[in-house]
Amino acid sequence: MTDQDQRLTLTTAESMAEIAPEAWNALAGPDNPFPSHAFLHALETSGSVSERTGWLPRHLLLSTADGRLIGAVPLYLKAHSWGEYVFDQAWARAYEQAGGAYYPKLQAAVPFTPVPGPRLLAGNGPDAPAIRRTLAEGLAAVAGSLDVSGVHVTFLAPEDVAPLAMAGFMARHDVQFHWHNRGYGSFDDFLAALSARKRKMIRKEREKVRDSGLVFRALSGADITPAAWDAFHRFYRATVDRKWGEAYLTRSFFDRLGETMADRVVLIMAYDGDRPVAGALNLVGKDTLYGRNWGAVVDLPFLHFETCYYQAMEVAIDRGLARVEAGAQGGHKLLRGYEPVTTRSAHWLADPRLAHAVKDFLDRERAAVDAEAEALGEHLPFRRDQTSAE
Template sequence: GKPVSLRSIEISTQASRITALFWGSKKSVKHQPVDSSLGDFTLTGSETEELKENPTKGKKVSVSIISSILDVSSHEWDSCALDATGPEKFNPFLSHGFLSSLEETGCAVKETGWMPSHIIAKDESENILGVAPLYLKSHSYGEFVFDHSWADAYYSFGARYYPKFQCCVPFTPVTGPRILVRNTSFKDQVFDVIVTALKDLTAKSQVSSLHITFPSEAEWYKLKDRGFLQRIGMQYHWKNRNYKSFDEFLMDMKQSKRKNIRQERKK
């Protein structure tokens, strides 16, 4: 099958491009449970100083799948998220606290069609080098990317579209990195290892596809180079131009629009 993926880039108050990445394997039959271990990967080359000084340190990376974000410590998860975004652009929606609250409150759980299947990459010393928020979805709700026509097309050809894998932040169409890796000298290799594991998991599970929605711009291009298909949509963003009051906001509009809004607010 061919690759595809999903993502979003925000621009300004005007229409913004939404991009998404999708990768599909062969026709899905029925979701097949897989082992929690997704395999061991060896980092190639010895060009990094860390590998030159200690050829065994961090050379082997083990990737596994966990059924709850509570299976990993908040410190380790947030360290990956912080390194992926940079301290000045930390994204709270990628934090362990936010994602765990979605599970603990029953919002993003198997019973609601969001089965947590998060990806964890560790070195030989059990240090977490990268993570990815992943869910096995039985529907397309709460994603803010509309692929119902894809589901219809699958069914019209006698194939199953659900379940599918969704790498995203549930119910939150906010752009940000989705493959969260620590800032090491071999972070690009860890990124590739996680992407390979995601694609292998999709194929072994016999689900229709893997979607990565609202990733960062850098990931958008990286994932295209790694076999994902790109999809672009449209989104509108409102930006606060330092308005001191609602009336000041209305003054940016034509008189007719101001009048209509004020009348609506009086009802």
């Protein structure tokens, strides 16, 4: 960076409304919908991200001397560890038993969204690597100024890994399951790539759902009516209630999503006649369909697999998308053609004693997770003459 560029200022913003959408989006890029200004703003304006849910925005902004925004991080002050999908509650308990205060902490993430993507937002210009390094160092500085126990950056893009490591962040690995479209012209082409036993299993699962009489439609853009959002919100609440979770996403969040990002939404809905009975919310990126939330008000065998996985594959094939990312956890996805992929997070802790203990744990955990991912890769359902993704 030039001498002039080095005269930079780090500040924090307490809402996306304080930040110009075009400036933020120029840094976040168009490929992944979740770090976009519209998505993060929808979370805030709908009350999904708020004091009520324990996510307080403290977005990190890096500006030049003339006020031009050149870097940013979606950042939140938190007093709990819910809604993150990278679990550190055991660290919190151990530290508090030793007399420390683990909360509040800072979380650099897209709330309630276990989707890998950029966190150190720097655009794609020649100065982007240097800006990411500055943002990584700035996160630790902001943690000191806010007197928090640490900073946790979750579901990183590959370009974020090195600058965070250089700034002293500790690496953590986990495994998700993503489906890869290898140029399939149809769902039957995908099935043909599977072993006979797995191909038969999936066909039977889909037949069970078809025999129920349900009809599926993939809605996008203006086809997503307020009535469709009403139905999907009911499904979402029903699923959360069954799992004893907390419904972070408010009804108005879905309205806001429909108003500002409908063309990037694929809402897969299942109908029993004219009555919607199940649905899955997906967002579209440059080359990926991202599955997010789902729900149903009926209990049918394999309905979850059909709505969330098989219908998503068909959308990806129809649109020529390279991948379907179906969210966190779920080893059952492996049997249905979703392959293990390593996801990454990075953690900085202010207390050197806690940091030493966590580093020792993470060193051992990473080795175990990487071994697990490799082992899972040996049990893919494809025929032996098919090539799996790395």
